[in-house]
Amino acid sequence: xxxxxxxxxEALDGLKKKKFTSVELTQACLDQSxxxxxxxxxxxxxxDNAFTQAKQADAEIAKDPKIFERKPLLGIPYALKDNFxxxxxxxxxxxxxxDNYIPVYESTVSTRLKNAGxxxxxxxxxxxxxxxxxxxxxxxxxxxxxWGEKRLPGGSxxxxxxxxxxxxxxxxxxxxxxGSIRQPASWCGVxxxxxxxxxxxxxxxxxxxxxxxxxxxIGKTIKDAKYILEIIxxxxxxxxxxxxxxxxxxxxxEIKEKIRVGIVTDYFLKDAEKGVNxxxxxxxxDLQKNPNLEFTDVSLLDPKYAIAVYTILQRSEVSSNLxxxxxxxxxxxxxxxxxxxxxxxxxxxxxxxxxxxxAYYKKALKARxxxxxxxxxxxxxxxVLISPTSPCLALPLGATQGQAMFxxxxxxxxxxxxxxxxxxxxxxxGFVNQLPVGLQFIGKMKDEAMxxxxxxxxxxxxxxxxxxxxxx
Amino acid sequence: xxxxxxxxxxxxxAKLLNLNLQESxxxxxxxxLSEAASYVEVLQELDLDNTxxxxxxxxxxxxxxxxxxxxxxxxSDALKNAxxxxxGYFVVPPTIRKK
Numbered sequence: 001x002x003x004x005x006x007x008x009x010e011a012l013d014g015l016k017k018k019k020f021t022s023v024e025l026t027q028a029c030l031d032q033s034x035x036x037x038x039x040x041x042x043x044x045x046x047x048d049n050a051f052t053q054a055k056q057a058d059a060e061i062a063k064d065p066k067i068f069e070r071k072p073l074l075g076i077p078y079a080l081k082d083n084f085x086x087x088x089x090x091x092x093x094x095x096x097x098x099d100n101y102i103p104v105y106e107s108t109v110s111t112r113l114k115n116a117g118x119x120x121x122x123x124x125x126x127x128x129x130x131x132x133x134x135x136x137x138x139x140x141x142x143x144x145x146x147w148g149e150k151r152l153p154g155g156s157x158x159x160x161x162x163x164x165x166x167x168x169x170x171x172x173x174x175x176x177x178x179g180s181i182r183q184p185a186s187w188c189g190v191x192x193x194x195x196x197x198x199x200x201x202x203x204x205x206x207x208x209x210x211x212x213x214x215x216x217x218i219g220k221t222i223k224d225a226k227y228i229l230e231i232i233x234x235x236x237x238x239x240x241x242x243x244x245x246x247x248x249x250x251x252x253x254e255i256k257e258k259i260r261v262g263i264v265t266d267y268f269l270k271d272a273e274k275g276v277n278x279x280x281x282x283x284x285x286d287l288q289k290n291p292n293l294e295f296t297d298v299s300l301l302d303p304k305y306a307i308a309v310y311t312i313l314q315r316s317e318v319s320s321n322l323x324x325x326x327x328x329x330x331x332x333x334x335x336x337x338x339x340x341x342x343x344x345x346x347x348x349x350x351x352x353x354x355x356x357x358x359a360y361y362k363k364a365l366k367a368r369x370x371x372x373x374x375x376x377x378x379x380x381x382x383x384v385l386i387s388p389t390s391p392c393l394a395l396p397l398g399a400t401q402g403q404a405m406f407x408x409x410x411x412x413x414x415x416x417x418x419x420x421x422x423x424x425x426x427x428x429x430g431f432v433n434q435l436p437v438g439l440q441f442i443g444k445m446k447d448e449a450m451x452x453x454x455x456x457x458x459x460x461x462x463x464x465x466x467x468x469x470x471x472x
Numbered sequence: 473x474x475x476x477x478x479x480x481x482x483x484x485x486a487k488l489l490n491l492n493l494q495e496s497x498x499x500x501x502x503x504x505l506s507e508a509a510s511y512v513e514v515l516q517e518l519d520l521d522n523t524x525x526x527x528x529x530x531x532x533x534x535x536x537x538x539x540x541x542x543x544x545x546x547x548s549d550a551l552k553n554a555x556x557x558x559x560g561y562f563v564v565p566p567t568i569r570k571k
Contacts (some may be wrong), residue, residue: 240535241530305517342501350477365526366524421530
């Protein structure tokens with residue numbers, strides 16, 4: 001096995017035991033990237049200092065054997081979605097509006113990773129402004145899914161999930177507003193963890209919809225994702241919506257107690273792509289063998305309402321957030337906005353405008369309450385929800401063309417939980433036509449512990465997450 | 473409440489957003505925005521008269537901090553990405569024009 005193929009925990013173990021150096025590990029990831037980045041279009045910008053930083057990490061490791069207690073990610077190379085600001089390193093959010101933008105400060109998430117010793121390899125492609133579910137709306141061209149040369153990786157964190165799937169990094173960071181971690185994780189066959197809203201600071205993340213934006217880890221296993229979450233989560237004085245509690249910390253991943261699992265019957269759509277529902281049901285059958293897991297069918301509000309709420313709220317917040325981009329203090333002027341951003345701003349401004357505010361925006365805020373309450377009700381009966389992540393497999397390149405509502409349909413099974421701020425995980429649970437299928441766990445607000453536990457159990461009884469695409 | 477946006481409405485929204493749109497774009501957007509408006513129509517099916525609004529989901533209220541002076545961006549950093557500066561200021565386009 002090559003070093004870049006290691007999981008985060010394996011890589012850390014190797015560094016600690018001095019089986020290899022951070023320079024070797026970083027070089028393996030960079031070699032893989034140099035070989036295949038032109039074809040897969042995963043990294044937009046590389047960090048030229050990665051190699052120097054790896055050397056420094058090796059020096060620190062040589063000097064102090066206990067260094068990992070203080071720097072739990074020392075020497076580990078990672079990929080960062082390009083909507084996280086990185087000081088002195090170009091940050092575009094995949095939009096030409098920010099083509100030449102060099103941030104003068106750093107996001108909280110990447111600061112925490114840096115302080116933990118992680119080495120930034122580069123910034124990954126995404127849907128421009130994170131407006132999308134394909135990575136095809138990037139102003140720098142689509143990323144290619146490592147599982148299929150003519151397939152999309154999903155999005156908007158498609159560059160980050162593809163970087164993990166193709167072993168161009170040890171782990172990656174994404175952000176999710178409604179599906180942007182879980183759905184591309186599903187399409188790329190990796191583990192994506194969308195934390196509760198407020199768990200990870202939004203400071204220094206180019207805003208999409210501020211009331212649902214949630215940074216989170218993308219890893220090769222759920223144990224990796226949990227390890228990263230412990231480092232990036234937590235209150236931040238620069239983000240007033242960040243939450244204090246550390247209730248999700250787990251001493252043990254073992255399932256010792258009875259856990260009530262709700263199968264969301266409404267999320268097994270009749271028109272789902274052939275094989276998706278069947279693959280997820282098979283995964284559930286595997287879990288059902290554990291006598292501590294009690295399964296019941298549960299019903300949630302029809303996901304079509306979540307699409308409507310999300311369409312209104314997200315576009316309204318977008319129209320407000322993108323109002324600040326005037327090309328005066330940084331970036332290019334407003335003529336550089338591409339089609340999708342304009343479409344979203346236009347609908348948002350329309351739904352906020354005088355005469356329509358009550359019918360659209362206010363109505364959506366009320367329906368958001370209905371969605372929150374719907375989850376609260378179901379969580380009195382069960383501890384965790386389970387369903388497919390996306391009703392379809394990775395779609396072919398070009399699938400977004402001429403579709404004004406593309407994305408909302410692909411994200412139909414993740415939007416409601418995002419609107420309610422709930423944590424969710426997607427793990428790979430099998431393949432249909434050589435393309436990965438995602439199994440989703442949704443937890444109560446702030447209860448990442450439960451979904452991590454279940455996903456970790458699933459990855460001990462199956463090895464779908466160990467499958468690798470053939471990159472060539 | 474089925475609503476088709478008129479060309480004039482689209483032009484008005486574009487003006488609010490300070491977007492210069494081509495005529496062809498405006499026509500296309502009128503159709504696409506009407507399509508999006510018809511998607512969200514389903515909310516009319518829900519009885520929400522007695523429901524309050526949710527703007528945020530953390531339950532946090534009144535997050536305050538001490539009003540302490542801390543280090544912030546230097547003037548040169550703040551101006552670093554600006555296309556035009558003068559004497560330590562951003563140069564902005566004129567908003568009032570002479571007749």
